[in-house]
Structure formats: C-alpha cells, structure tokens
Amino acid sequence: MPQGNALGPLLFLVYINDIWRNVDSSIRLFADDSTIYRKITNKNDIEKLQKDLDTLGEWAVENGIRINPVKSKEIRFTRAQAKNPLGYSLSAQKILEANSCKYFGIILRSDLNWVDQVIHTRTL
Secondary structure, X not given: OOOOOOHHHXXXXXXXOOOOOOOOOEEEEEOOEEEEEOOOOOHHHHHHHHHHHHHHHHHXXXXXXXXXXXXXXXXXXXXXXXXOOOOOEEOOEEOEEOOEEEEOOEEEEOOOOOHHHHHHHHOO
C-alpha cells in the first residue's frame, strides 16, 4: 500500500488484528503503535510480562513485521521508590527504562506527577 492512502491504516489494523492472541497482559493498538501493560505486584507478574513480550516478538517474526525495540520504552508507574530495574527485552534487545512517555498526546510520568503535561500545555 502506498503511504498516505485511505485504506492503508485499515488494512494494517486488519493485518495485526490477531496480535493480542496468546498474550495475557493488556494490549492497546492504535494505528501502528501498541502498548502492552500489566499490574506488577510480584516477581511472577514481571515474568508474565516478559513472556508476553517474547510472544509478541515471535508473532512479529512469523508475520514479517519489524518491531523496533529502540522506539520501545519501559515505564513503571508508581509513587513508591523503585528498587530494581525491571530489565525487559524485546527480540533479544533490552528495552530502555524511561521516566515519562507520551500516550495519545498526554505526557505520563512514572511518578504520576502532571508537571510535564502542565508545562507542555502552557507552551501551546
């Protein structure tokens, strides 16, 4: 499909519509972006999320889609002091931990503070 055509996004979504199969964590899809997340309460939850990332990596290979781990971010949302890095990986490449991320145009910080979003909104 040529870039910029009307059918491209729809056909892409149809193509990746089964990405959620065999994944226990929550996953959200929007155009060519996806977000996978899970509430982490113990080490077992960390292992489950890594297993789901491995499953997504295998799905991508099977379907001829390249997921760029460099554009992926690991972010932990908590007000508690983070003790250890989680160390997730995708397709054998480490996902870098971030303090904030943009989700649908909203800046989300790992410490649940809205200061970055407020500053961004004021500069618009």
